[in-house]
Amino acid sequence: MLTDRQLLILQVIIDDFIRYGQPVGSRTLSKKDKITFSSATIRNEMADLEELGYIEKTHISSGRVPSEKGYRYYVDHLLSPERLTPDDMRKIKSIFAERIYELEKIVQKSAQILSDLTSYTSIVLGPAVKDNRLKRLQIIPLNRETAVAIIVTDTGHVENRMITLPASVEASDLEKMVNILNERLVGVSIAELKDKIYREVANVLRTHIYSYDSMLKTIAETLDIPQEEKMFFAGKTNMLIQPEFNDIEKIRSLMAMIEQEKDFYRLLRQNSKKGIQVTIGRENQLSGMENCSLITATYSAGEEQLGTIAILGPTRMEYSRVIAILQRVASDLSTALTDWYQNS
Amino acid sequence: MLTDRQLLILQVIIDDFIRYGQPVGSRTLSKKDKITFSSATIRNEMADLEELGYIEKTHISSGRVPSEKGYRYYVDHLLSPERLTPDDMRKIKSIFAERIYELEKIVQKSAQILSDLTSYTSIVLGPAVKDNRLKRLQIIPLNRETAVAIIVTDTGHVENRMITLPASVEASDLEKMVNILNERLVGVSIAELKDKIYREVANVLRTHIYSYDSMLKTIAETLDIPQEEKMFFAGKTNMLIQPEFNDIEKIRSLMAMIEQEKDFYRLLRQNSKKGIQVTIGRENQLSGMENCSLITATYSAGEEQLGTIAILGPTRMEYSRVIAILQRVASDLSTALTDWYQNS
DNA sequence: TGTTAGCACTCACATACATCGAGTGCTAAA
């Protein structure tokens, strides 16, 4: 167990390193207000902290740098909660300045403001479509072979895709079918649509529609809506400003990782537990993340979790500030969206 | 005017530099097969070429490097057309392997393949929506206040947006209005929609619709569809591999430029004249492009120009290869889309 | 017994300097 003095030293080392990005030595520490004992004492304590794995040296006679374990302890136990400045608050409020029409717009704007505020990269996931309910299905034939199918949800989200019409299908049949589908499926949640078709609607269709067989598959495919949340990035190049990324190789692997959206999406989904989550360096099991930390928060409407907002920064990230900002944005976003869904 | 021997030397210098990225000296040149005279002669010729501004030294006793003027001359007069390898051809064909359903998909895939083939960054613009014609307009009320308006074009492109309904509007009126709009506007090109409403449809609406005044503006806004082509990037990080970008500052300004999509879009639009266009280094009047060249080609369906495909690479780019690839992809894309539009 | 002053030691980093080699321009001979 760490003594109070060791904790103090660990905290001051990390605070200083986050601020200046330079290894912290015993002399520097001894000059801090909070620290009342000499550099020699500090050296002894630091040797212990190093042995316990909370700090590291970059080389044998250098100052100390926090290890991942150190950051972890810092985040879990030592974080001093930070108050947002009025300016920060103003910027966050500006996300909601205009009336919300489209969810995606506000989500995108959140990402933008988050990266502005933090100078790191921000990622916003969501909002999930799967719990939305079908408002209207429409199939609009373009020519003999193809049509575009449009699905509108109760939240105003629109999905569309091209479909190939079976050669045998009649325009009147198509219309009839769309009517039946709307009658039966409006109000059903998007995730259940496909299932419901086979369970309940297939029979009705069979009795009414001539080219039933060939259409059923087409329709089922049509309603098989991708349920992955969209991912919005902002400030992708902000990481280039961070001094730890002045090495081309690091930049390359980081950028490659970000561009490889699939893996990154998976990583974010792993962090979608409610509340603030911090994963530090190699805790993120994704190559390219060695020098990065990811902080995520979830937002929701009412009880239902809608998505995730996240900040990707160097491990030497301003954790307390970023957490404060994320908490605030997530909560404001949740409030706004709860309102929005209630009025829908 | 340059002599034949000067042209030969210029060509060999640029070919060599494009290949190896190192300043080219007289000794290196004298060993090339094509060159039958001594290094001393070459030195004399190079001094002349330098005086004329076609090549430069990186420092006083270094080999020569092509200047922008040199590249320009090379591209305009010295380019030896390159044949694509079977492997390249195969990859290009793979763009069109699947049946085309959605234009965007194929455009995106083109961008992907282009960046794969070249190891540079590719950008694809388009296809433009403005010459498409309205197939169907739909307004689906979500609640008392808001509705989602959906516009489908004859090419199957779907645009949607949220609108606020005037408080006074009746559901039956809304339906009536949508019917009128569809009757009058189907087949009208997207670019002319807004105009046509005021010129021809407004009067009809006035006589049939109760809350005419409040609706008209909403409708006009709804139909004011953004006519900018979408921009698809692929291989954004490919430039990081190029040895000329081993300088952090260069990477930063390049990445910042790419992320700043607006300006880049404008730049691309400037290069939208038909056929292949090459702009070298500072010919692109956009900061961050100093060390880059942009090669663009346009694609079309029938007579109508639809968009642009482009490659962004270092000034030391494999011009002839990239041009050959772009030409091929643009032409295949045009053929495919011409077909596609004919069947629509 | 915990704390501190003092000291020898380490190592990254900066500076200075020598060396090397690919390249140049110029001159004079072929």
Place this chain on the structure above:
DNA sequence: TTTAGCACTCGATGTATGTGAGTGCTAACA
């Protein structure tokens, strides 16, 4: 007109050396 030869330039590379911020350890101190 071409080319061989030569002195010269300059970036790159390697080596020596000094500086300073940092360390660990020991012994004296409160």
